[in-house]
Amino acid sequence: MPRPVILTVDDDPGVSRAVARDLRREYGEYHRIVRADSGDAALEALREIALRGEQVAVILADQRMPRMSGVEFLERAMDLFPRARRVLLTAYADTEAAITAINVVDLDHYLLKPWDPPEEKLYPVVDQLLEAWRRTPDRPATETRIIGHRWSARSYELRDLLARNQVPFRFHLADDPEGHRLLEAAGLDGARLPVVVTGEGEALVDPSDAEVAEKAGLATHATGELYDLAVVGGGPGGLGAAVYGGSEGLRTVLVESVATGGQAGTSSRIENYLGFPDGVSGAQLTDRARRQAVKFGVEVLTTRTVTGLATHGGVRVLTFDDGSEIAAHSVVLATGVSYRTLDVPGLTELAGLGVYYGAATTEAPSCAGETVYVVGGANSAGQAAMNFSRYAERVVMLVRGPSLQASMSQYLIEQIEAVEHIEVRTCTEVVGASGDDHLEKLTLRDRNSGDEQVVDAHWLFVFIGAEPRTDWLDGVVVRDDRGFVLSGPDLPAGPDSRGPSGWEPERDPFHLETSLPGVFAVGDVRGGSVKRVASAVGEGAMAVSLVHRWLENR
Known part of the structure; x- marks a missing residue:
C-alpha cells in the first residue's frame, strides 16, 4: 500500500521548505510528504493523489496566501479528502480566521508561526491528528463511477445517494468518450443504464441503493439482533x-x-x-x-x-x-x-428530469449560466436560492404569498435582497409544466390578476412544506x-x-x-x-x- 500523504501548502518558499523538512524528518519513513506553493497547486496535487488511489492523512495550509486563503483552500480540499485532518498555519493576527475555520471547514488545529522547536509545538499536534485519522472509519480509496444519461431520474438518485453519504464518485455521460470506454471495458452496450463501476472495477447494471451503498463501503446490515x-x-x-x-x-x-x-x-x-x-x-x-x-x-x-x-x-x-x-x-x-409534491399537470412525469423536491445539491454546478426556479418562501427555499445563486446566471423565487416576511428568517431575507441576480416573484404559482425528456417550459400564474405566462425553464426546485x-x-x-x-x-x-x-x-x-x-x-x-x-x-x-x-x- 502507498504511504499516506501529509500535504503542506505555503506561498513563502522558506516557510514551505522548513515545514516539509520538519515533517519529513519525523514522518518521512511511513508517510509521503508533499508540499505546494499555492492553493491552486495544492488542489492539483490532491487531484493527482486521488486519481492514484492514495490517501491523505493531514493537510497543513497557510492562511495568508494570494488568490486563495488557507480557509478557502481547506474548504475545497474537503471535497476531495473529507477524512484528512486539517491544520491552519497562522500568525497571531490571524486567530480570528482560525476561529472562522473551525466553523467553516471543521478545523482540527491551528498553529501559530513560528512553531520552533517542532518537538514541542509541531510533532505532538501531528501525532494526535494522525492517530485520529487512523481511527476514522475508512472508505475505498478509489472512486465510484456512474455512467448514465444527463436527464435520467435514476442517474440523479444514485448521484444524490453517493454525494449525501460523502462517497467520492464521478459521473460520465454514456455518449462521452470516457463513459463509452468504461461501458466497453465492462462488456456492456449501454442498453440498460445507469451503470455503476465500483472502486474494484465491478460493473453494476441499474443497481439498487443498497447494492451501491454496500459496494461503497457503507454499513447496510446490523451486526446484532x-x-x-x-x-x-x-x-x-x-x-x-x-x-x-x-x-x-x-x-x-x-x-x-x-x-x-x-x-x-x-x-x-x-x-x-x-x-x-x-x-x-x-x-x-x-x-x-x-x-x-x-x-x-x-x-x-x-x-x-x-x-x-x-x-x-x-x-x-x-x-x-x-x-x-x-x-x-x-x-x-x-x-x-x-417535501410535498406540487399537484400540477406535467410535473409528476418530470420528477428527477429537471424537477426536484428539496435542495438537490448535486445538481447545483450543472445549473451554471442558466435560470433556476425555486418554489417556496420558507428558510429551506431561501437557503437553496442562495446556494444556486453561486452557479446560476439567474435565480427566480416563486412565492404564493405577498412577501417573505411571514415564513423566512430576517437574516436570510436580507441576504437574498443583497444578491442582484435573485428575483423574488410574490403572489405567483406554477400551474403547468412540459418537456419531452426533461423540463423545458413552466406556466406561471399571477394569483392577483389571474394572468398566465409561459417561460423557458430547465430547473425547478420545490420547497412547499412537508x-x-x-x-x-x-x-x-x-x-x-x-x-x-x-x-x-x-x-x-x-x-x-x-x-x-x-x-x-x-x-x-x-x-x-x-x-x-x-x-x-x-x-x-x-x-x-x-x-x-x-x-x-x-x-x-x-x-x-x-x-x-x-x-x-x-
Whole structure:
C-alpha cells in the first residue's frame, strides 16, 4: 500500500521548505510528504493523489496566501479528502480566521508561526491528528463511477445517494468518450443504464441503493439482533439521540433510508445554529455528528427502510423492507418529513428530469449560466436560492404569498435582497409544466390578476412544506390528522391513547413518549415540534434521558 500523504501548502518558499523538512524528518519513513506553493497547486496535487488511489492523512495550509486563503483552500480540499485532518498555519493576527475555520471547514488545529522547536509545538499536534485519522472509519480509496444519461431520474438518485453519504464518485455521460470506454471495458452496450463501476472495477447494471451503498463501503446490515436503543431516521434529531445514546453506554443502532442528515444535511448553509456564527453547511454539520456517533460505538445503517414496528414480549421489533428484523428495548422515531409534491399537470412525469423536491445539491454546478426556479418562501427555499445563486446566471423565487416576511428568517431575507441576480416573484404559482425528456417550459400564474405566462425553464426546485413519513406506523402509535406522531401531554385521554399493547395505567407517558411505551418521537415527525435543527438535536438528547427512565422502571 502507498504511504499516506501529509500535504503542506505555503506561498513563502522558506516557510514551505522548513515545514516539509520538519515533517519529513519525523514522518518521512511511513508517510509521503508533499508540499505546494499555492492553493491552486495544492488542489492539483490532491487531484493527482486521488486519481492514484492514495490517501491523505493531514493537510497543513497557510492562511495568508494570494488568490486563495488557507480557509478557502481547506474548504475545497474537503471535497476531495473529507477524512484528512486539517491544520491552519497562522500568525497571531490571524486567530480570528482560525476561529472562522473551525466553523467553516471543521478545523482540527491551528498553529501559530513560528512553531520552533517542532518537538514541542509541531510533532505532538501531528501525532494526535494522525492517530485520529487512523481511527476514522475508512472508505475505498478509489472512486465510484456512474455512467448514465444527463436527464435520467435514476442517474440523479444514485448521484444524490453517493454525494449525501460523502462517497467520492464521478459521473460520465454514456455518449462521452470516457463513459463509452468504461461501458466497453465492462462488456456492456449501454442498453440498460445507469451503470455503476465500483472502486474494484465491478460493473453494476441499474443497481439498487443498497447494492451501491454496500459496494461503497457503507454499513447496510446490523451486526446484532438485540439493542438497548434503535433510532429510526438519521436527521438532526436521530443523530442527537444516537450520539447521546452511544456516549452513555447504550448499545445503539441508527437506521437511515438514504443518508444521515435528513433535510438539514442538504442545506447549503445553516446560519442560525448555536455556536456557528459564520454558518455551517448541513453536510458538514451532519458529517461531524455521524463521526461522533461512530466514535461512541453507534452502528449506522444506510439504505435500510423500516416498514414495521411491533411488540414481542418485552422488546420492540423493527421490520425492514426485505423482511429482516432487529429488536431493541427502546426506540426513537426520528423519521422527519418529506417535501410535498406540487399537484400540477406535467410535473409528476418530470420528477428527477429537471424537477426536484428539496435542495438537490448535486445538481447545483450543472445549473451554471442558466435560470433556476425555486418554489417556496420558507428558510429551506431561501437557503437553496442562495446556494444556486453561486452557479446560476439567474435565480427566480416563486412565492404564493405577498412577501417573505411571514415564513423566512430576517437574516436570510436580507441576504437574498443583497444578491442582484435573485428575483423574488410574490403572489405567483406554477400551474403547468412540459418537456419531452426533461423540463423545458413552466406556466406561471399571477394569483392577483389571474394572468398566465409561459417561460423557458430547465430547473425547478420545490420547497412547499412537508409531510411526515409515518404511513408505516398506522395502527401502531397514535398520530394526528396530518400524520404527525403524538407524544407525552399531547396524547388524547381515554382508550384512543392506547397502542396495540395498551398503556400502562400506573404512570403517565414521558414527555416525548408515544402511545406505545418505550417508543419516543423527536424532531419534525413529532406533532407540535419546532421545525429547527437545534430543537431536533435537543429532543434527541432529551429522549435518551427518558429512555434511561424507561429502561430502569420497566
